[in-house]
Amino acid sequence: MGVMEIIGIAGSVSLLAGWRLYLCVFATGLAMRLDAIPVPEHLASLAVLENPWVMGVAAVAALCEFFADKVMWLDSVWDAVHTFVRPVGGALLALAIVDPSDPATQVIAFLLGGGAAFAAHAGKAGARGVVNTSPEPVSNVAVSTVEDVATAGLLWAAYEYPYVAGAIALALLALTVWLLLLARRIVRRFFGQRDRAG
Structure with a gap:
């Protein structure tokens, strides 16, 4: 595996950890345990x-995150706490x-x-903060489910096709920047309307 592929995998996994850290840890461990991911010598530290203990803790945390992410106020609290956890992970x-x-x-x-994990987390938390202001619960559950499926699918793609992992990382980075800009625009519009109303 070449340097660019390793950098691509590292970038993809880091960005995805900013969305779903525990799912990344559990899915990677499970794929390695089932020999779905051939692990080269230089990735032996993974x-x-x-x-089993790491996988168990990650699975419980991923399950907690899965359900917490579907409830508006709990999702915001979870994201606030994980502002410190996801970047380190x-x-x-x-x-x-590497x-x-x-x-x-x-x-x-x-x-x-x-x-990368902090940027992805900021994009996710910003976008979800905007979605969480919606009074109906369907949009929150829908966005959360898309994040779950996208994280699992892109993680699989990054490991299965290391030569496209860099492209996945760049696409995730572009999506993160777009989400941050979208959240910023919506927040500005919201506060602009409140200032005019007041």
Whole structure:
């Protein structure tokens, strides 16, 4: 596996961890345990993810997140708490993916992985904050379900096709930027209307 493919996988997994950290950890561990993901030697540090205890904790947390994400007020609280958790998790996943023999690459992967996870989390939380203002619960559940399916599908694609993982990471980054801009525009419009009404 080449350097660009490794960077693509690290970027994709970090960005997806900003959406669903526990699902990323559990799905990666399960795929490794079932030999669905052939793990090269330089990714041996990811083997900790197939530990039954790690998988169990990740599965319980992913299940909690799945249900918390469907309830408007609980989703906002969950996202607020995970502002600190997801970037660290994304950074550690990226760190586990890169070559451990190169300290400079590890530092870069840790910083970029954490930054990517934070950006994805900010985009998700911003967009969900806007969706959560809707009085009906259907849009919140629909958006959350799309996030679940997209995370699982894109994670599978990043591992199954490492040569397109970089394209997946770039697409996720573009989506994150678009979500942030959309949330900003909607929040500005909302507060602009309130100022004129007041």
